[in-house]
Amino acid sequence: MTDAALPVTERAVERFTEAYLRSLGAEIEKRGRQWTVTLPADADTALELDGDVLEIVSDSDEVDEGVIAISPEAPFVERMLDESADRTPIGSLSLTQDQFELKLPPWITGGTVEVVDGSFTPYYDRRALCALFHVGIETVSEYQTEELHAVAVDLNDHEERPRLAETYLDLAEDDQRDPSEGRQFDEQTLGDAIETANEVLESEIAPMVRDTRERATRAAEVELDEYRQFVQQRREEIDEELSRLNDRIEDETEAIDAATEQAERVEALRKRKELQSELDDRRAELDDLTEQIERNFPEKRREVRERHDLTVRMRPVSATSVSYERGDLILELTTGDATVEKSYSYAIGVGVMEEPSCDRCGRQLTWENPLALERSHFIGDACCGD
Amino acid sequence: MKWWKQMSRENLVEVEFRHEDEDALLADAGESSSLVEHLLSVQANRLQAGQPDSELRSLSHLDEENVKLLEHQVDAAHRALFEMDGKALLADEVGLGKTIEVGMILKEMHYRGTDDAVLILTPAQLAQQWQAEMLEKFGLDFTCNYDDDFAGFDAHDHVIASIDTAKSDRHRSTVLARDWDVLVLDEAHYVKNEDTDRYELLEKLSYDYAFFLTATPIQNDVTDLYNIISLLRPGLFGTREAFRNYFVNKSQETLVNRNELQNRLRKVMIRNRRDETDIDFTPRNVTTRTFEPSPAEKDLYQSVTDYVRTAYGEDQGQKLVLMTLQKEVVSSPEALKQTVERQLDVEDGKVVAHADQLNRILDCVDAVETPTKLESVQRITSEARERVDKGRVIVFTQFRATQQKLIETFADQGYTTHPFHGGHSSDEKEEIVERFEEEGGVLVSTDAMNEGRNLQFCNVMVNYDLPWNPMKVEQRIGRIHRIGQEREVYVFNIALEDTIEEYVLERLYHKIDLFQQSVGELSEILTRLEETGGNFEDEVFERLVSADSEVELENDFDAMAIDLQEQRDLADKLEDFNKGVFEGFDLGDSDD
Ligand SMILES: [Zn+2]
Numbered sequence: 016m017t018d019a020a021l022p023v024t025e026r027a028v029e030r031f032t033e034a035y036l037r038s039l040g041a042e043i044e045k046r047g048r049q050w051t052v053t054l055p056a057d058a059d060t061a062l063e064l065d066g067d068v069l070e071i072v073s074d075s076d077e078v079d080e081g082v083i084a085i086s087p088e089a090p091f092v093e094r095m096l097d098e099s100a101d102r103t104p105i106g107s108l109s110l111t112q113d114q115f116e117l118k119l120p121p122w123i124t125g126g127t128v129e130v131v132d133g134s135f136t137p138y139y140d141r142r143a144l145c146a147l148f149h150v151g152i153e154t155v156s157e158y159q160t161e162e163l164h165a166v167a168v169d170l171n172d173h174e175e176r177p178r179l180a181e182t183y184l185d186l187a188e189d190d191q192r193d194p195s196e197g198r199q200f201d202e203q204t205l206g207d208a209i210e211t212a213n214e215v216l217e218s219e220i221a222p223m224v225r226d227t228r229e230r231a232t233r234a235a236e237v238e239l240d241e242y243r244q245f246v247q248q249r250r251e252e253i254d255e256e257l258s259r260l261n262d263r264i265e266d267e268t269e270a271i272d273a274a275t276e277q278a279e280r281v282e283a284l285r286k287r288k289e290l291q292s293e294l295d296d297r298r299a300e301l302d303d304l305t306e307q308i309e310r311n312f313p314e315k316r317r318e319v320r321e322r323h324d325l326t327v328r329m330r331p332v333s334a335t336s337v338s339y340e341r342g343d344l345i346l347e348l349t350t351g352d353a354t355v356e357k358s359y360s361y362a363i364g365v366g367v368m369e370e371p372s373c374d375r376c377g378r379q380l381t382w383e384n385p386l387a388l389e390r391s392h393f394i395g396d397a398c399c400g401d
Numbered sequence: 402m403k404w405w406k407q408m409s410r411e412n413l414v415e416v417e418f419r420h421e422d423e424d425a426l427l428a429d430a431g432e433s434s435s436l437v438e439h440l441l442s443v444q445a446n447r448l449q450a451g452q453p454d455s456e457l458r459s460l461s462h463l464d465e466e467n468v469k470l471l472e473h474q475v476d477a478a479h480r481a482l483f484e485m486d487g488k489a490l491l492a493d494e495v496g497l498g499k500t501i502e503v504g505m506i507l508k509e510m511h512y513r514g515t516d517d518a519v520l521i522l523t524p525a526q527l528a529q530q531w532q533a534e535m536l537e538k539f540g541l542d543f544t545c546n547y548d549d550d551f552a553g554f555d556a557h558d559h560v561i562a563s564i565d566t567a568k569s570d571r572h573r574s575t576v577l578a579r580d581w582d583v584l585v586l587d588e589a590h591y592v593k594n595e596d597t598d599r600y601e602l603l604e605k606l607s608y609d610y611a612f613f614l615t616a617t618p619i620q621n622d623v624t625d626l627y628n629i630i631s632l633l634r635p636g637l638f639g640t641r642e643a644f645r646n647y648f649v650n651k652s653q654e655t656l657v658n659r660n661e662l663q664n665r666l667r668k669v670m671i672r673n674r675r676d677e678t679d680i681d682f683t684p685r686n687v688t689t690r691t692f693e694p695s696p697a698e699k700d701l702y703q704s705v706t707d708y709v710r711t712a713y714g715e716d717q718g719q720k721l722v723l724m725t726l727q728k729e730v731v732s733s734p735e736a737l738k739q740t741v742e743r744q745l746d747v748e749d750g751k752v753v754a755h756a757d758q759l760n761r762i763l764d765c766v767d768a769v770e771t772p773t774k775l776e777s778v779q780r781i782t783s784e785a786r787e788r789v790d791k792g793r794v795i796v797f798t799q800f801r802a803t804q805q806k807l808i809e810t811f812a813d814q815g816y817t818t819h820p821f822h823g824g825h826s827s828d829e830k831e832e833i834v835e836r837f838e839e840e841g842g843v844l845v846s847t848d849a850m851n852e853g854r855n856l857q858f859c860n861v862m863v864n865y866d867l868p869w870n871p872m873k874v875e876q877r878i879g880r881i882h883r884i885g886q887e888r889e890v891y892v893f894n895i896a897l898e899d900t901i902e903e904y905v906l907e908r909l910y911h912k913i914d915l916f917q918q919s920v921g922e923l924s925e926i927l928t929r930l931e932e933t934g935g936n937f938e939d940e941v942f943e944r945l946v947s948a949d950s951e952v953e954l955e956n957d958f959d960a961m962a963i964d965l966q967e968q969r970d971l972a973d974k975l976e977d978f979n980k981g982v983f984e985g986f987d988l989g990d991s992d993d
Pocket residue numbers: 373374375376377378394395398399
C-alpha cells in the first residue's frame with residue numbers, strides 16, 4: 016500500500032493542465048507564463064476555451080481580469096481535475112523490459128560485490144491490478160482523515176506487489192515515457208481483483224484504523240468516566256437530600272402531633288405530604304441511578320458509542336490492468352578475484368522477487384546486510400563478512 | 402473474522418468497514434479507453450487527494466529572535482523550492498542575504514525530510530561563517546572541514562567544506578562516491594570555467610537538489626552563464642555553440658535575443674535588486690582613536706618586534722607563536738606575559754633559544770604601569786554610561802588574559818561586567834547575553850562571540866585590539882549592526898601609534914573602506930585576493946617581519962593596500978557589469 020496523493024505544486028498543476036488540455040486536442044500558444052488556448056469545437060469537455068488566456072501563477076488572485084488563473088487552488092484547475100478524474104477510471108498498460116533498466120535491489124548495490132553483467136529472460140506475462148482507493152475514516156465527532164492509497168495485486172497468485180504500485184505511480188507521473196497499452200479488464204476479472212485488493216487494503220490500513228480507534232476509545236472512556244463521576248456525585252447529593260427530607264418530615268410529624276389548632280395541623284399535614292412526595296421522587300431517582308451503576312450505564316454507553324464509532328470508507332477510484340514480464344535475471348557478480356553467475360526470479364516493474372539470505376547463517380540480506388562473496392558462497396557482509 | 406474486527410466487538414468504539422461505489426467502477430470495465438486519458442485520470446485523482454504544497458511549512462518553526470526574514474528572501478526560497486524544482490541559481494545583488502535564502506531552503510528540506518545528505522561548498526574563508534550562520538539562525542548543525550572532529554566526506558551527513566578541500570586528491574573520491582540530496586555552492590562564479598578542477602568536480606558530483614549562489618554570475622562574458630546553468634540544468638541552453646550563436650552577437654560580443662534569454666533564465670535564476678527591496682540599515686559610525694604609547698610601551702613593542710624578527714628569521718616553524726606574540730603585544734602586557742613565560746618554561750636541560758631576549762621582554766612588561774589603551778577604553782565606557790541605554794558597551798579582544806584584565810578594571814570602577822568567551826556552554830552564553838541585556842554595563846568578549854549571538858539591543862562596541870583578518874572585524878561589527886538594529890551604531894577602534902595595528906588599520910582597512918563594507922562585499926574582495934595570492938593574515942605577518950626599515954615597511958603595506966584596492970575595484974566593476982547585463986531582466990519577485 017502506497018500513499019498516492021501528490022503535493023499540489025505549481026509545477027504539478029502546470030504540467031497537468033498542459034497534458035489534459037492537449038489530450039482534449041487544444042491548441043496552446045505559449046508566451047512565458049501566459050498561454051493562449053483554443054479547444055476544438057467538438058472536444059468532449061464542459062470546459063470552453065476559445066482564444067482564452069491562461070496564466071501560471073502562485074495565487075489565483077494575482078491574474079488580471081479576463082485571464083484564467085492556473086494555480087494550486089484555482090477554480091479552473093479544480094474543474095479540470097474533477098472532469099479528468101471521472102473521465103477514464105479504467106485503463107491498461109504493459110511493462111516490458113525495453114522500457115525499464117534492470118533494477119538491482121539495495122542488498123546487491125549496497126555491498127562490495129560488483130555486477131559485471133546482467134540479463135533478463137522473460138518466461139511469462141503476468142497481470143496485476145493497480146488501483147487507487149480513497150480511504151476515509153470518520154467519526155461523528157472529531158477525527159476525519161482522507162487518504163488516497165495505491166494497491167497492486169497480482170491476478171494470478173493474489174499477492175500484493177508493493178513495488179509494482181510504486182513503479183505504476185512513477186509511470187503515471189513521468190510524461191517523458193510513453194507506455195503501451197495492455198489487456199483490458201472484463202467485469203468479472205476486475206470484480207475479483209478488487210475484492211482481493213480490498214482485503215490487502217483493509218489489512219494494511221489496520222494499524223491506522225487501530226490508532227484512530229484507540230484515540231476515539233480514550234475520548235469515549237473519558238466521557239463515560241465523567242458521567243460515572245457525575246452519577247456518583249448525584250447519588251451522594253440525593254443521599255443528603257433524603258436525610259434532610261427525612262428530618263423535615265419528622266419535624267412536620269412532630270408539628271402535627273403538637274398542633275393545637277386545626278388550621279395549623281392541616282398546614283403541617285399538607286407540608287408533610289409534599290415532602291413525602293419529594294422524598295419518593297428522590298428515592299426513585301436514586302433507584303434509577305443505582306440500577307444504571309449496576310448495569311454499567313447501558314444507555315449512556317450507547318449514546319457515547321454512537322458518537323465515537325468509526326466508519327472506514329473505501330472507494331476504488333481508478334483501476335489499471337498492468338501486464339508485466341516475469342522471468343529470470345542472470346547476474347555475473349565479481350569481487351575482483353572471483354566471478355560467479357547467479358540467477359534470480361525477477362519481474363519488470365517489481366525487481367528481484369526473492370528475499371535471499373546469507374548462505375552461512377541464514378540472516379536475510381538487506382541494504383544493511385548486503386551481499387558479499389566468499390569464494391562461491393553468498394553471505395551477508397554484516398553478519399558473516401570479515 | 403479478522404482480529405481488528407473482533408477486537409472492535411469488545412470495545413467501546415466499534416469500527417465499520419464500508420466498501421463503496423465498486424459497481425460504478427465495474428460498470429466501466431470492458432470498454433476500450435485511451436491510456437493517455439487513463440493516466441491523466443490517475444494523476445487527477447492523485448492531485449485531488451493532495452494538499453496544496455506551496456508553502457514554506459518550516460517558517461513557523463523559525464525563531465524570530467535569531468533570524469529576521471525579509472520578503473524578498475522568503476519569495477526567493479519559495480520560488481527556488483517550488484517553482485524551480487529545487488535547482489536554482491540565487492543571484493541577488495550583494496548584501497541581500499542569499500545565505501538566509503539558502504538557510505530557509507535547507508530548513509524547509511529538513512522539515513520535509515529531504516536532507517539526508519547535504520553538502521555546502523564555499524570559498525575557504527567563508528566555511529566557518531556559513532557553519533555559524535546555519536546553526537545560529539536556522540538551528541541546522543553542519544560539520545565543517547575545519548572542525549577537529551571532521552572525519553571525511555563520508556563520515557557526516559551535513560557537511561560544509563571549502564571547495565578546494567573537496568576537490569583535493571585526499572577527499573575527491575569520497576565526495577564523488579556519495580549521492581548527495583542537496584548541494585549548495587557559494588560564490589559559484591569561481592567555478593566558472595569548464596576546464597578547471599572545480600568545474601570538473603561539480604560536473605561529476607551526484608545530487609538531487611542544487612542551489613548555486615553568486616552576485617556576479619558573469620565574470621568575463623555571457624558564456625559564463627552557460628557554464629553555471631549547464632551544471633544546474635543540463636540542456637536548458639542546448640549546446641555551447643547554439644547558445645553563443647543565439648544569444649551573443651559575435652562581432653560586438655554583446656547580448657542579443659534578450660527576451661528569450663530572460664525567459665529561459667527565469668526557470669532557474671532569481672535575482673533581487675537592492676533598490677527594489679526594503680533592506681534598511683541604520684548608519685554606522687566608526688572612529689579610530691590612536692594614542693601615543695608611553696616610553697615603556699614603546700620599549701616593549703620594540704623588544705617584541707625585534708625578537709619576532711630574529712626568531713622567525715631562524716625558524717619559520719614557529720610562525721604561529723610569533724604571530725600571536727606580535728598580536729598580544731598590542732593587546733595587553735598580561736596576554737603577552739603568559740605566552741612569553743610559556744616559551745621560557747621548557748623541560749629542564751633544554752636550551753631556550755633567545756632566552757635573553759625573552760627575559761628582556763618580561764622586564765619590559767613589568768615596566769609598563771597602566772597601559773594607554775586601558776585608560777582610553779574607560780573614557781568610552783564612561784561616556785556610554787551617561788549617554789546610552791543602560792550604559793551597554795561591548796568590548797572585543799582576541800585574548801583571554803586581556804579579557805580578564807579588562808573585566809577586573811571595569812569591575813573596580815563599579816561597572817556591571819559580563820565576560821563572554823568560547824569556554825562557556827551554549828546555555829551559559831545565552832544566559833550571559835540575557836543578563837547583559839537586562840542589567841546593562843560592559844560585556845567583554847573574546848572572538849568566540851563569532852559563533853553567533855544577536856546583540857542588536859546594544860549599539861556601541863569597542864575593538865580593544867584588532868584581528869588582522871578583516872572578515873573577523875566585520876563579524877564583530879555584524880553582531881550589533883544587523884537587521885533589527887534600530888539605532889545608529891558606534892564602533893571605536895583603539896590603536897597605538899607606530900604599531901602593526903596602526904598599519905593594518907590605516908593602510909589596509911581604511912583603503913578598502915572596510916568599516917563600511919558588508920560581509921558579502923568583503924568576502925568577494927578577500928576571495929579574489931586569495932585566488933591570486935595567499936592568506937591575508939600571513940601576508941600581513943610576512944611584510945612585518947621581512948621589512949628592513951620603517952620606510953620599507955610602509956611601502957610594503959602600501960603595496961598590499963594597492964592590491965586590495967585593485968581587487969575591490971574589480972569586484973565593483975563586475976558588480977556593475979552584471980547589473981548592466983541583467984538590467985531590464987525580471988528575475989526577482991514574481992509580483993513586481
Ligand atoms: Zn551470515
